Every structure is written in structure tokens, then in C-alpha cells.
Amino acid sequence: MIIEFTLNNEKVKMDVEPTMRVLDLLRNDLGMSSVKEGCGEGECGACVILVDGRAMNSCMLPAGAIVNRSIVTLEGFKHTEQFKVIEAGLLKAGSVQCGFCTPGFVMAIESLLNQNPDPTDEEIKEGLSGNLCRCTGYNMIIKGVRLAIEKGAGLW
Amino acid sequence: MVKAYRPNTLTEALEILSTEKCTIMAGGTDLMVQRARGSAVLPGFDRPLMFVGHLKELQKIYQDEEGIHIGAAAILTDMMEHELIPGIFKEMIGQMASPPTRNMATIAGNICNASPAGDTLPYLYAVNAQIVLQSTDQKRIIATRDFIISPKKTCIKPDEILVKIIIPAKEYSNNYYRKLGQRKGMSLTKVSLLGMADVVDGNILDLHIALGSVAASIVHSPKIEKSMISKKAGEIKEMAEEIVKQYADLIRPIDDARSTAIYRKKASLRLIKDFMENISQE
Ligand SMILES: Cc1cc2nc3c(=O)[nH]c(=O)nc-3n(C[C@H](O)[C@H](O)[C@H](O)COP(=O)(O)OP(=O)(O)OC[C@H]3O[C@@H](n4cnc5c(N)ncnc54)[C@H](O)[C@@H]3O)c2cc1C
Ligand code: FES
Ligand code: FES
Numbered sequence: 001m002i003i004e005f006t007l008n009n010e011k012v013k014m015d016v017e018p019t020m021r022v023l024d025l026l027r028n029d030l031g032m033s034s035v036k037e038g039c040g041e042g043e044c045g046a047c048v049i050l051v052d053g054r055a056m057n058s059c060m061l062p063a064g065a066i067v068n069r070s071i072v073t074l075e076g077f078k079h080t081e082q083f084k085v086i087e088a089g090l091l092k093a094g095s096v097q098c099g100f101c102t103p104g105f106v107m108a109i110e111s112l113l114n115q116n117p118d119p120t121d122e123e124i125k126e127g128l129s130g131n132l133c134r135c136t137g138y139n140m141i142i143k144g145v146r147l148a149i150e151k152g153a154g155l156w
Numbered sequence: 157m158v159k160a161y162r163p164n165t166l167t168e169a170l171e172i173l174s175t176e177k178c179t180i181m182a183g184g185t186d187l188m189v190q191r192a193r194g195s196a197v198l199p200g201f202d203r204p205l206m207f208v209g210h211l212k213e214l215q216k217i218y219q220d221e222e223g224i225h226i227g228a229a230a231i232l233t234d235m236m237e238h239e240l241i242p243g244i245f246k247e248m249i250g251q252m253a254s255p256p257t258r259n260m261a262t263i264a265g266n267i268c269n270a271s272p273a274g275d276t277l278p279y280l281y282a283v284n285a286q287i288v289l290q291s292t293d294q295k296r297i298i299a300t301r302d303f304i305i306s307p308k309k310t311c312i313k314p315d316e317i318l319v320k321i322i323i324p325a326k327e328y329s330n331n332y333y334r335k336l337g338q339r340k341g342m343s344l345t346k347v348s349l350l351g352m353a354d355v356v357d358g359n360i361l362d363l364h365i366a367l368g369s370v371a372a373s374i375v376h377s378p379k380i381e382k383s384m385i386s387k388k389a390g391e392i393k394e395m396a397e398e399i400v401k402q403y404a405d406l407i408r409p410i411d412d413a414r415s416t417a418i419y420r421k422k423a424s425l426r427l428i429k430d431f432m433e434n435i436s437q438e
Contacts, residue, residue, distance in 0.1 A: 001157075001160050001162070017157055017158065017198055018157075018158060018160035018162075018205055018207075019158055019160070019188075019191075019198055019199050019201055019205060020198060021188065021199075024195070024196045028196060037195055040192065040194070040195060041189045041192065042185060042189060042253070042254075042256075042257050045254070045256060048256050051259075054233070054256075054259045055255060055256040055259060056256050056259050056260050057185075057256050057257055057260065059188075060183075060184050060185050060188040060189060060257075060260065061184060061188070061260065062181060062184050062188060062199075062205075062207075064160050064162060064181070064205065064207050065181070065184065065207055065209055065210070067162060067210070068210075108255070108256060111255070111256070111259075112255070126255070127255055128255075129254050129255070130253070130254025130255055130256045130257060131254075
């Protein structure tokens, strides 16, 4: 199946197996190594990417479903102002240790703030409930998001 | 390569289905996991696939004199954000899966998966939601309880697509929803209870109870409900024992590793009692 979509603002056209997981497409065919495979079944959030600005689990997303959609991974998001404040907030709060979960968290945080620029702690927790971290606690991540929101006022 | 269709319109989709059996793919959150074969290996599909999640005609949510129409491919997030969706239904959807999964999962996928743990189902049974099926030459409208036959089995035909669900435009004065699961939000439900009632001046004008994950299908009994309607809210408390006994006969958990049947039964009966006590205080 020939599909066209944009990846980090660049047009891509390729012949793919329609049932291939977008996770495998991005990692193995397009070199997007920030997209991680944890559980492979929607539970951990390591594979989260943005599709038209919304977080989705790429481990459950078939390639045939991304036709004409805009995909953003950390490789592209890295160059934005939003990324800089999210990264700074997470680092300052000590919520990055091994870093395996971080790309997924960053994409989920961006998706949350796109929808709700001024979340309560409870809303942050709920917004990130699909992302698991083995190393740090939720409190540190919430603190990181809080710092990002303060620093990045007006960005979302 | 597995054959796949990505029709541009619903008409085109129905024409393809009229000549060829396909597996319909919406959000993929059930199918891609059920058919997964591991990292970098293609999931296993034995029929051609048909993608329908992108069809605008299937995404709309709107209201007319029949009620609120929810497009089959509406994702859970859109339903949570939509002003027409009743508050208690939004609350139930908000407790399903996680935000990234809710951005993919569709309502029709939840219905067609036909699991007694499907979390939109207690609401759809309670309000007698109508399922609209379309093929090239006919449209069928079926109540949810008749659409779902048994776990994993519905009465949809190979040439049909579920196009929308119609629910009444109605909010109840009392709403009660409890979902007891291993991990809130993520796990498939272990026991859930939806209770809705209209209580005006201490009189019960309408009442619905639906239980998820406690039998092979959703437990919902219009007959038991009827015995409580038009009673005084205060009388309900005295009826509780008898009502709970009637529900106990309907609760037959399919036991699995997630919890024992005894736990499910006890917990669900406790929830029914709790809902009735809440109402009796009106
Ligand atoms: C991590 C995780 C957590 C979850 N948590 C919950 C939860 O808390 N509660 C819950 O109830 N479920 C949960 N689920 C299950 C799942 O997300 C839902 O059932 C979801 O609504 C399925 O929708 P979908 O669009 O992804 O379905 P798909 O996987 O695309 O399809 C499911 C089935 O429906 C059929 N289908 C879909 N659309 C149509 C149509 N228009 N016409 C005809 N047939 C159709 C498909 O052919 C398939 O058989 C969870 C899943 C995961 C992976
Ligand atoms: S790898 Fe996708 S959610 Fe875990
Ligand atoms: S920092 Fe190690 S899993 Fe999150």
C-alpha cells in the first residue's frame, strides 16, 4: 500500500505493509530511534508519538491509518520552544534517570498542554496516566511539568 | 502483502464489502493487540483489511428528534469533549484506558469487540441505545442487547458496517458509576455498576441499573427496574434486600485469572445496595 504522510514536517511517500505497526515503521525504516518499544500493547507509553497534535500509542497504530496525517516524534519536536521548556522542567525536577520513558512522556506532556494549557496536578496525573516510569516517581514528573508551564507561559 | 482498502467514502466502503469479506479496522486498539505477533513482525490477518477510522461520515456527533447520533468512528476523546454527550457517559469514558489510547479507540470498536468488560456497554444497555448497521441495499436498526450475542460475537453481517449509535438526549437527576478494577483506567473492568434515576419530590420516576464484567453479557433487567419505578425513594431501602437477591440470580461471572467469581459477585451486590441507599436519601 502506498501511503503519504508528513513526518516532522517533511513529506514522506512510501510503499508499506498496511498492518505494520507505526512503531516499527518509524524505528526500523525511518530511523526514529526516540520511539521506544516497552510493552507493545498500549500499557506503558514508551512508544507515544503525536498524530495531528494528539498523543497516540504507535505500537497499536497500523501504517495504513496514518495516510495524510502529520506525525511528530522527538526528533522533530526537539527543535521547538515547547520542547526546550519541557526538557528543562523535567531535568530540573530530577524526573529523568535512565531516560527510556522520557520521549514518550515528552510527547504526552505536549499533547496534554495542547488540549489544556493550565492543568491542575490531578489533570497532569490523569493526562500522563498512560506513561509508566520505572525509575522516578509521578510527583517528580508533575513537578517537572509545573516548572515547564511556568517557564513556558503563553506557548500553549 | 496483506490486501487493504482505504475507501474515500462510506458508499465506496459498502460497495467493496458487498463483494468481498474484509476485517474492518477502526482505532486498532483491540485488533492490533489481539493479532500482534511481536516486535517487528506483522500482525496476523487472514482477510483483507478495510480502514474506516478516517471516514468523516462516521465521525459526526449530532442531535435531531430521534436523539443523539454518535458516529461509529468517533474516538473516545471526542466524545468526552462533546457538549451533546450526557455527563455520566463522559465520566465512564474518562475512566477507560489512557489519554493516548482514548485518542485512537472508537465507540464502534468497543461495541463490536462485544466483551462483557466493554466499558461503554453498561450505558448503551441502560438507555436502550440503537445500533445502526448499513449495507449497500439496506439499513438495520437494532437495540444494543440484541446486537451483542455473546462474548466476541455480534449479529453484524459481512457486508455491513456499523455506522452510528443513537442514544436518547437525556440526563438523569441521580447518576452513579463505580468501576472496581486492578488498576484504575488501564485494566479491563473487573466489576462495574452504572445506576441512573430520576427522583422528583421523593418519587422515583425512572431508574436503570447495568452491571459490567459480571456475566457473559451486560446485566440489565428492565423487569427488576420496573419494580422500583413509581416507588417512593424512602421505600427503596426496605426493598434493597429483595432487589439484591433478584440481581444475584443474574450475576454469573465467567471466572478468570483476574479475580475470583466470588469477589465479583460480592462486590457487585455491594454496589447495587450502595446505589439504592444513595437514592433512598433523595
Ligand atoms: C491499554 C489498553 C487499555 C484499554 N482499556 C480499556 C478500558 O478501560 N475499557 C474498555 O472497555 N476497553 C479498553 N480497551 C479496549 C479498546 O481500547 C476498546 O475496546 C476500544 O474502544 C476499541 O476500539 P478500536 O477503534 O480501537 O477498535 P478496533 O481494534 O479497530 O476494532 C475492534 C473490533 O470492532 C470492529 N469494528 C470497529 N469499527 C467497526 C465498524 N464501524 N463497523 C463494524 N465493525 C467495526 C473491528 O472489526 C474489530 O472486530 C483497552 C485497550 C488497551 C490496548
Ligand atoms: S510500547 Fe506502546 S504502550 Fe508500551
Ligand atoms: S527514567 Fe527510567 S523509566 Fe523513566
